Amino acid sequence: xxxxxxxxxxxxxxxxxxxxxxxxxxxxIMSVREIRGWTPATSMPHxxxxxxxxxxxxxxxxxxxxxxxxxxxxxxxxxxxxxIIVAQVGxxxxxxxxxxxxxxxxxxxxxxxxxxxxxNETEKAYARGIxxxxxxxxxxxxxxxxxPHTESEAA
Amino acid sequence: xxxxxxxxxxxxxxxxxxxxxxxxxxxxxDGDRDPETVNAVFRAVHSIKGGAGAFGLDxxxxxxxxxxxxxxxxxxxxxxxxxxxxxxxxKSADVLADLTNAARDGGSxxxxxxxxxxxxxxxxxxxxxxxxxxxxxxxxxxKAAAPAPVIEKPPVNDEGFQPIPFSFGDFDEExxxxxxxxxxxxxxxxxDLYAKGNEAVLLLRxxxxxxxxxxxxxxxxxxxxxxxxxEEAYFSWxxxxxxxxxxxxxxxxxxxxxxxxxxxxxxxxxDVVGEVTDDExxxxxxxxxxxxxxxxxxxxxxxxxxxxxxxxxxAAAVAAAETATKVSQAAGRAAENAxxxxxxxxAAQASQTAAGQTIRVDLDRVDRLINLVGELVINQAMxxxxxxxxxxxxxxxxxxxxxxxQQLTREIQDSVMxxxxxxxxxxxxxxxxxxxxxxxxxxxxxxxxxxGENTEVDKTVIDKLAEPxxxxxxxxxxxxxxxxxxxxxxxxNPEGTVRLTAKxxxxxxxxxxxxxxxxxxxxxxxxxxxxxxxxxxxANLSDEEIDNLIFHAGFSxxxxxxxxxxxGVGMDVVKRSIQALGGRISxxxxxxxxxxxxxxLPLTLAVLDGMVVTxxxxxxxxxxTAIVETLQPEAPAIHSFGASQRLISIxxxxxxxxxxxxxxxxRATQANPIEGVALLVESEGGGQRALMVDAIxxxxxxxxxxxxxxxxxxxxxxxxxxxxDGRVAxxxxxxxxxxxSRGQSLKQDISLAATG
Numbered sequence: 001x002x003x004x005x006x007x008x009x010x011x012x013x014x015x016x017x018x019x020x021x022x023x024x025x026x027x028x029i030m031s032v033r034e035i036r037g038w039t040p041a042t043s044m045p046h047x048x049x050x051x052x053x054x055x056x057x058x059x060x061x062x063x064x065x066x067x068x069x070x071x072x073x074x075x076x077x078x079x080x081x082x083x084i085i086v087a088q089v090g091x092x093x094x095x096x097x098x099x100x101x102x103x104x105x106x107x108x109x110x111x112x113x114x115x116x117x118x119x120n121e122t123e124k125a126y127a128r129g130i131x132x133x134x135x136x137x138x139x140x141x142x143x144x145x146x147x148p149h150t151e152s153e154a155a
Numbered sequence: 156x157x158x159x160x161x162x163x164x165x166x167x168x169x170x171x172x173x174x175x176x177x178x179x180x181x182x183x184x185d186g187d188r189d190p191e192t193v194n195a196v197f198r199a200v201h202s203i204k205g206g207a208g209a210f211g212l213d214x215x216x217x218x219x220x221x222x223x224x225x226x227x228x229x230x231x232x233x234x235x236x237x238x239x240x241x242x243x244x245x246k247s248a249d250v251l252a253d254l255t256n257a258a259r260d261g262g263s264x265x266x267x268x269x270x271x272x273x274x275x276x277x278x279x280x281x282x283x284x285x286x287x288x289x290x291x292x293x294x295x296x297x298k299a300a301a302p303a304p305v306i307e308k309p310p311v312n313d314e315g316f317q318p319i320p321f322s323f324g325d326f327d328e329e330x331x332x333x334x335x336x337x338x339x340x341x342x343x344x345x346x347d348l349y350a351k352g353n354e355a356v357l358l359l360r361x362x363x364x365x366x367x368x369x370x371x372x373x374x375x376x377x378x379x380x381x382x383x384x385x386e387e388a389y390f391s392w393x394x395x396x397x398x399x400x401x402x403x404x405x406x407x408x409x410x411x412x413x414x415x416x417x418x419x420x421x422x423x424x425x426d427v428v429g430e431v432t433d434d435e436x437x438x439x440x441x442x443x444x445x446x447x448x449x450x451x452x453x454x455x456x457x458x459x460x461x462x463x464x465x466x467x468x469x470a471a472a473v474a475a476a477e478t479a480t481k482v483s484q485a486a487g488r489a490a491e492n493a494x495x496x497x498x499x500x501x502a503a504q505a506s507q508t509a510a511g512q513t514i515r516v517d518l519d520r521v522d523r524l525i526n527l528v529g530e531l532v533i534n535q536a537m538x539x540x541x542x543x544x545x546x547x548x549x550x551x552x553x554x555x556x557x558x559x560x561q562q563l564t565r566e567i568q569d570s571v572m573x574x575x576x577x578x579x580x581x582x583x584x585x586x587x588x589x590x591x592x593x594x595x596x597x598x599x600x601x602x603x604x605x606x607g608e609n610t611e612v613d614k615t616v617i618d619k620l621a622e623p624x625x626x627x628x629x630x631x632x633x634x635x636x637x638x639x640x641x642x643x644x645x646x647x648n649p650e651g652t653v654r655l656t657a658k659x660x661x662x663x664x665x666x667x668x669x670x671x672x673x674x675x676x677x678x679x680x681x682x683x684x685x686x687x688x689x690x691x692x693x694a695n696l697s698d699e700e701i702d703n704l705i706f707h708a709g710f711s712x713x714x715x716x717x718x719x720x721x722x723g724v725g726m727d728v729v730k731r732s733i734q735a736l737g738g739r740i741s742x743x744x745x746x747x748x749x750x751x752x753x754x755x756l757p758l759t760l761a762v763l764d765g766m767v768v769t770x771x772x773x774x775x776x777x778x779x780t781a782i783v784e785t786l787q788p789e790a791p792a793i794h795s796f797g798a799s800q801r802l803i804s805i806x807x808x809x810x811x812x813x814x815x816x817x818x819x820x821x822r823a824t825q826a827n828p829i830e831g832v833a834l835l836v837e838s839e840g841g842g843q844r845a846l847m848v849d850a851i852x853x854x855x856x857x858x859x860x861x862x863x864x865x866x867x868x869x870x871x872x873x874x875x876x877x878x879x880d881g882r883v884a885x886x887x888x889x890x891x892x893x894x895x896s897r898g899q900s901l902k903q904d905i906s907l908a909a910t911g
Contacts, residue, residue: 042883043773045819046870054866054875054883056533059526061875061883063866092865 012108015131017138018085018098020068020076024138025098026105026131031087031143035101038082052078052097057086064095070146072122089147105138107131112140158357160513161585165206166259167515168622172199173252180248184241190230197226198728202622203251205629209592211407212258214269215251221273222247225280234279243275338398338405341419343391348415350386352584359392361408366398395423518615521574528571529858532564533881572858579657579666580608582621586628586655593632600639600650601632607657612664616756620666623729627668627752628653630726635672635750645747647671660755669751675744677701702742702750706730757873765857765886766834767878768848771821774884775848776857776876781889783835783843785851788812788828799825803833803845810835813896814847815887819871836889844893855879859886871895 015026041053041064050069054061064084069075076082076097084095112129126146131138179196182189204219225244228234236244250269257264340362344355362368371393378389398404402422409418539557583605594601612620636642636651643649656667677698684690684704696704705726733740733754744750765776766785786805794802794809802809812833816822826847833845857876860883862869873888 040882042875042885043821044866044869044885045821045872051866054862056877056881056883059530059860059877061860061862061865061877094865 012106012111015105015107015138015140016085016101017103017105018083018101020071020098021073023073024102024136025067025071025141026103026138027085027087027141027143029104031089033086033088033093036084036086036095038078038080038084038097049075055084055095057093057095060093062086062093062095064097065147067096067098071126071141087143089143092147094147103133105131105133158361161588162210162259164621165210166255168206169203169255172202173248173255175199176248176251177245180241180245183236184238184245188236193226193230193236197223197230200226200251203255205625207255207258209589210258211410212254214264215254215258218247218251218254218269218273221276221280222251225276228280233282240279243272243279247272247276336398336401337423338396338402339421339423340394340396340405340409341391341417342394342409343417344388344412345415345417346386346388348412349388351415353412353415355390355392358408358412359394362394362396362405365400365404365408366396368394368396370394391417521571521614525571525575525858528564528568529877532568533877533879535560535564536879537881575614576611577614577617578609578611579617579620579664582617582624583608583655583657585621586624589625589628590632590653593629597633598638599632599636601636602650602652603628604652604654605656606654610657610659610664612657612756616664619732620756623732623754624655624666624668626726626729628655631668631670631672631750631752635670635674637673663755663757666754666756667751668754669749671749674746674748674750675702675705675742677746680704699743702744705742706740764854765876766854767852767884768832768834769850769852770819770848771816771826773821774852774878774882775815776884776886777834777836777846777848778873778886778889779854781836783837786833786835786845788831788833788845790829793828801825801828803828805835805845810843810845811896812845812847813892815892816847816849818892818895836893844896846887846889846892857884857886 014029016029016032017024017026019025036057039055041055043053044051044063047053050066052064052066054063056062066076076099078097082097082099083101084097085101086093086095111131111133113132114129115124115127116130126141128140128142131140176196176199179192179199182192183196200219200223204216204223207215207219222244225234229236229240234240246268250264250272253264254269342355342358344353348355359370363370373391373393374389376389376391377383383389396405402420406420409416409420412418535557539554539561542553542557587603587605590601590603593599631653632651636653637645637647639649642651652671654667654669656665656669658665680701681690681696681704684701684707685692685694687707689704689707690696706729707727730740733756740752740754742750742752764779766779766782768775768777788803792804793812794804796802796811801812803812804810812828814825817825826849828847831847831849832851833847835843835845837843855878857878859874860876862872862875862885869885871888871891873886873891875883875885878884
């Protein structure tokens, strides 16, 4: 594990890539705690539309976020094929509903290209850059900016 | 809980306070001028001072007092916290930590350093003028600097049992050589001493820590067993101790027992030493008589397990005495006294066995365990479900095993939950002591009445309750109660009463602190608030609003600053601590009759009895404590009222009908009441409401899970829980829902809760 971490530092970072609809996104693997299948969530009153509800994660109450809707795309219709990426965002743990996990990537900073100018404010807020891997385009997401603490407290 | 345990808690709290103090000072050093930071620093020193005062740690108190006075100048903007000032303060924080450590572990403090700092602090407090008359004079020279050369410490932690390495030669020589005085103590406890929870053995043990001690127990007044009153005290002790602390040091050990025993403490002059040693019985007797004592109690108990195996090993004696205590309740007192004597003789050993009965565990670990066990129960339920489904033969060995597993998991769950939920008794006991001490210092006569000591609350709540409660009790005695003469003049009982009550109410614990003192002097409070710029001079405030002013930071009505309270930290600290626990505090005061503080705290993580209901397809849990009755509404009982309100008539009274599904936004339109069930609830405000739900699934105990940990507070929802099928169910916040039905929106309610 130690050598792994050292390698990580010197050879860039590892990202976990996932699919929402036709698009691919990725997040830093260090913030991902686990990946699990979809289970029906208990819906919450007065929650923003992208919060699908809460599920039981080994005794902890875990909110589930429809990442598609959160990123401004159309709402997901969760099926058993959907997966939940359990991620650490700041002090909290959230479940991100995505279509599928596609890849684990090891990249260096040179691989990451800046977000193109055409992006609007929503995309600029969460996108930290794009990667071109084997002809695919993968957008790197910054989870912290997607769920700032102030927002979750005010919500 | 003996003195040492309480002391241990104090030191643990000290560590937290010291950490806070340091971080606060460092923040100030970085240019932070937030008054809250100054307040935090001030509170930390104040808390240490308060606790140290309770334990008679004079060095610590006097230093903290000077430190506090200087900080007060910073707080009131009389002193600019420049780098130079903070340098002194940080140094002082170090010395404070040293003093705390020295008080806990023994050891010495660089005295020159602390004295220099006291002088520097005082200089700062008085605007660089070193000698000011009104300076709260620090008590000079800590005791460690007693003129007598330090003698070798008694072998307190020595493994071996060494009470008799005492030779007459030594005894004669030691005091002569080192001028260490020998103190003779005649100690005869009255039965009140034991009734108040004091223990002779602990006192003797404390004496033994002062220096080399020999003890003789006088059992002449012990009646035969059949005539013995188990509650009575029959033994008395003659103690002679050689200590550099002198008579005062010994007296301080008996400080809290003085009025419950006949006590005679005198220093034996050197020329009298011979006389003492002449008393043959004195040094050599303890072990043999212990064992004879044990024989007696053991045989009285039917000799069930031969506790009195005669062996001149004190450890065995202690163990045997313990067994004997268990064996017979009638002989219990005697055995305990025997144990007391034995333990006193082998103080070191006894203190070793006393420690280690409890452990302090990080609460996070317990929580994790509770979560895992909860999950285990759910998994086990799901497993048995699938076994039953796949197995037609109901008596297979798998089924039997599963049943056993089920019982085991239940038992584990119960035991784990029991770790967290604890009675408030220990905290209340600490308060009894606080009251006694403050009553002593203020010269008031106070009686503390506690009720509901066995009310169980979550450990977090208990741990964090002690500090605010201590503050409040201090305030109640110091400011609330009048002096005895004044009370008498007012026709009251000269003895003031402070009543501390704990009870469960609608899923919360309610702690009430009532005194029968003067009540809040609203004129004075108002004037003070105006003086401190808390309110405008022409502000029009109701009595209740004035009462609540005392919760403001930097507010104090005491005219003089005392060691006890009156610096205006106090009620704001109390309020902050209670709010940090998710609780509320309110005050009601009647002039001349006293004040009542009511704290309502959630039972976080406690088990909750709930009614599981269905609302618009969702499963919700309603705390059972809130429900008065359930009923099936019939069409003639439903009456429309105004535009959208509906009332239900229950036994000729009308009660507003509240659609839970509508308020929680689970459905857009109001449900038809006739198809559902009505839960008649009593809210904290007192009014009754009929909550409409679709169906009742049943009752069950649920474990409260925090929603805030990973999500956020949800209006109308108190917490979440996990049901047997592994799914999350939400626990309804009845008060919030009822408030929402009164027309206040749920969102508004939160912001009120956050600020109020």
